[in-house]
Amino acid sequence: MKNFLVIGNPISHSLSPKLHNYWIKVHNINAIYEKRKLVESDLKNLIAEVKLNKIVGINITVPFKKSIVPLVDELSESANKTQSVNTIYKKNEKIIGDNTDIGGFEKALKHVGYNVSNKKVFILGAGGVSASIIYSLEKMGVKNISLSNRTKEKALELKKMFPSINIVNWGDHIDFDMIINATSLGLNKTDRIELNFNDNYKNKLFYDIIYNPSKTKFLTTAETKGSDIENGKLMFIYQAQLAFEIWHGVKPKIDTETIKFLND
Numbered sequence: 381m382k383n384f385l386v387i388g389n390p391i392s393h394s395l396s397p398k399l400h401n402y403w404i405k406v407h408n409i410n411a412i413y414e415k416r417k418l419v420e421s422d423l424k425n426l427i428a429e430v431k432l433n434k435i436v437g438i439n440i441t442v443p444f445k446k447s448i449v450p451l452v453d454e455l456s457e458s459a460n461k462t463q464s465v466n467t468i469y470k471k472n473e474k475i476i477g478d479n480t481d482i483g484g485f486e487k488a489l490k491h492v493g494y495n496v497s498n499k500k501v502f503i504l505g506a507g508g509v510s511a512s513i514i515y516s517l518e519k520m521g522v523k524n525i526s527l528s529n530r531t532k533e534k535a536l537e538l539k540k541m542f543p544s545i546n547i548v549n550w551g552d553h554i555d556f557d558m559i560i561n562a563t564s565l566g567l568n569k570t571d572r573i574e575l576n577f578n579d580n581y582k583n584k585l586f587y588d589i590i591y592n593p594s595k596t597k598f599l600t601t602a603e604t605k606g607s608d609i610e611n612g613k614l615m616f617i618y619q620a621q622l623a624f625e626i627w628h629g630v631k632p633k634i635d636t637e638t639i640k641f642l643n644d
């Protein structure tokens with residue numbers, strides 16, 4: 381029996397075990413995928429478990445995507461460019477840190493038929509997932525990216541990695557075609573993002589990386605005002621599909637049945 385794991389803190393909201401165990405069953409694989417809540421000082425021992433084959437693969441979620449970076453032996457090109465790891469596996473006795481958030485975001489946008497070339501994108505947040513989104517958008521040929529974060533220093537750190545992004549003060553207005561909430565605001569039902577868009581909602585796409593709850597206040601407000609909205613569910617499913625393929629060598633199907641199964 382092969383053991384797989386998602387780690388994070390908090391971790392109870394994660395749907396990764398449900399999705400991976402569903403695909404494991406569909407493909408008749410002798411494996412189990414579990415979740416584990418831990419603290420940063422546990423990460424070293426966790427990697428040791430992979431070295432000893434006690435764990436075959438790990439998904440990393442908030443807030444460890446960065447702190448795991450120095451603990452792996454090698455980074456994939458995308459993990460290196462973003463300094464963010466969400467998938468771990470062992471290859472030739474080396475622990476590899478990879479990033480499937482980038483591909484997951486790209487595939488999610490393709491799935492809904494949204495083309496970012498010639499689009500102005502405004503990202504809110506400079507946490508773990510923002511670098512992956514920027515990298516993905518640049519790869520897809522976005523027109524330009526502006527980014528705003530409550531703590532400006534963290535936005536400026538991202539600008540060092542991606543010099544072409546434009547940093548906007550938290551609370552300032554800019555014009556955009558697509559806005560992405562990459563902050564953790566919205567995870568709690570009462571959270572609201574204190575930004576006033578001046579009724580600038582028409583012909584815009586409001587995208588929230590959060591998928592649980594499925595409609596944050598950010599999305600419900602935008603929907604009421606006439607914007608298109610999308611949550612992070614598809615990005616989540618596609619990053620999982622890419623990780624599954626890395627670990628098991630098969631690409632699980634993503635169809636309406638899979639998406640419905642996750643919603644139930």
Ligand code: ATR
Nearest residue numbers: 442443505506507508509529530531534563564565
């Ligand atoms: P980490 O920063 O550890 O990677 P994260 O959950 O990936 O954690 O990122 C949290 C993001 O949500 C950050 O951009 C954070 O802004 P700060 O850098 O200023 O902390 C943002 N965030 C969280 N709570 C917020 C709030 N109440 N108002 C505005 N932004 C908030």
